[in-house]
Amino acid sequence: MLEFMMENQMYIVLSIVLLVWAGIAVYLVRLDRKVSRLEETMKKES
Amino acid sequence: MSAVKYGSIILVSFVIIAGIAIPLVPSPQNWLEFPVIPGLEEKARNIFFHVPTAWTTVLAFLVSMVYGFRYLRTRNPDYDQKSVISAGLGLMFCILATVTGALWAKFNWGSYWNWDPRQTSIFILLLIYGAYFSLRSAIELEEKKAALSAVYAIVAGLTVPFFIFIMPRMMTGLHPGAQGDSSGGGPLFQSGMMAGNMRVLFYVSLLGFNLLYVWLFTLRLRIARIEDRQLLSRHTEQ
Numbered sequence: 001m002l003e004f005m006m007e008n009q010m011y012i013v014l015s016i017v018l019l020v021w022a023g024i025a026v027y028l029v030r031l032d033r034k035v036s037r038l039e040e041t042m043k044k045e046s
Numbered sequence: 047m048s049a050v051k052y053g054s055i056i057l058v059s060f061v062i063i064a065g066i067a068i069p070l071v072p073s074p075q076n077w078l079e080f081p082v083i084p085g086l087e088e089k090a091r092n093i094f095f096h097v098p099t100a101w102t103t104v105l106a107f108l109v110s111m112v113y114g115f116r117y118l119r120t121r122n123p124d125y126d127q128k129s130v131i132s133a134g135l136g137l138m139f140c141i142l143a144t145v146t147g148a149l150w151a152k153f154n155w156g157s158y159w160n161w162d163p164r165q166t167s168i169f170i171l172l173l174i175y176g177a178y179f180s181l182r183s184a185i186e187l188e189e190k191k192a193a194l195s196a197v198y199a200i201v202a203g204l205t206v207p208f209f210i211f212i213m214p215r216m217m218t219g220l221h222p223g224a225q226g227d228s229s230g231g232g233p234l235f236q237s238g239m240m241a242g243n244m245r246v247l248f249y250v251s252l253l254g255f256n257l258l259y260v261w262l263f264t265l266r267l268r269i270a271r272i273e274d275r276q277l278l279s280r281h282t283e284q
Contacts, residue, residue: 005153010066010088013092016092016146017062019146019149023141031262031265034269034273041276045279
C-alpha cells in the first residue's frame with residue numbers, strides 16, 4: 001500500500017483531501033445530532 | 047450569510063478540482079500548468095489542502111482570544127459562547143493539519159512523526175487547547191467557567207503566533223522556512239519556487255477555508271442560541 005502510494009503520488013494528495021473532508025464531515029454529523037436532539041425536546045415540549 | 051456558505055463551497059470545490067487536475071510539467075508554458083518542484087513533485091499539490099487547515103487553526107484560535115477578551119470587558123455570555131465555538135473549530139482544524147501533515151511527512155521525510163519544530167509546536171497547541179476544554183468541563187458555575195476560560199483563551203491565544211510563526215523559524219527543521227533552509231522564507235513567499243498560478247490557487251484555497259470556518263462558526267452559534275432559548279423557557283416555566 002505504502003509502496004503503491006510512493007509510486008503513484010497522486011493518491012497521497014487524494015488521501016489528504018479525503019482526510020480534510022472526513023474531519024469536516026465528522027463535525028457536521030455532530031452538529032446534525034445536536035439539531036436532532038433540539039428537535040426532539042421541542043416536540044416533547046409542544 | 048448565503049454568500050459565505052456558497053462562496054466556501056464553490057471556492058473549496060474549485061481548489062480541489064484545479065489543485066488535482068492542473069498538470070505538473072518541467073517547464074510550464076502557460077497559466078494552466080504547474081512547475082515541478084524538486085523533491086515534492088505531485089506531493090506539492092498538498093500545499094493547497096494542508097497549509098490552509100493550519101492557517102484556519104491560527105485564525106480560529108485568535109478569534110477565540112479576541113472574544114475571550116471581549117467577554118472579560120463586558121461579561122456578555124454571548125462572547126463566551128463565540129470564544130468556545132471558535133476554539134472548538136480551531137481544535138478540529140488543528141487535528142486536521144496534524145493528521146494531513148503526518149501523512150505527507152511519511153512520504154516526504156520517511157516517517158509519520160519526526161518531532162520537527164513545527165510538528166512539536168502543533169502538538170503543544172493540541173495539548174493547550176485540549177486542556178482548555180478540560181478546564182471548561184471541570185467548572186460547574188457558568189459565570190466562573192466563562193471568566194476562567196476567557197482568561198485561558200487569551201493566554202493560549204498569545205502563544206499561538208510564537209508556536210506557528212516564530213519558533214519553527216528560529217530552529218533548524220524539516221519544514222520549509224526553518225533556520226538554515228536554503229530556500230529562504232519557505233517556498234511560499236521568497237524563494238520563487240512557487241509559481242504565480244500556484245500562489246493564486248493557494249490564496250483562493252485560504253479564502254475558501256476561511257469562509258468555511260465562518261460558515262461552520264455561524265452554524266454552531268445558531269444552534270447554541272436555540273439551545274439557550276430552550277433552557278431559558280424551561281426555567282421560566284418552572
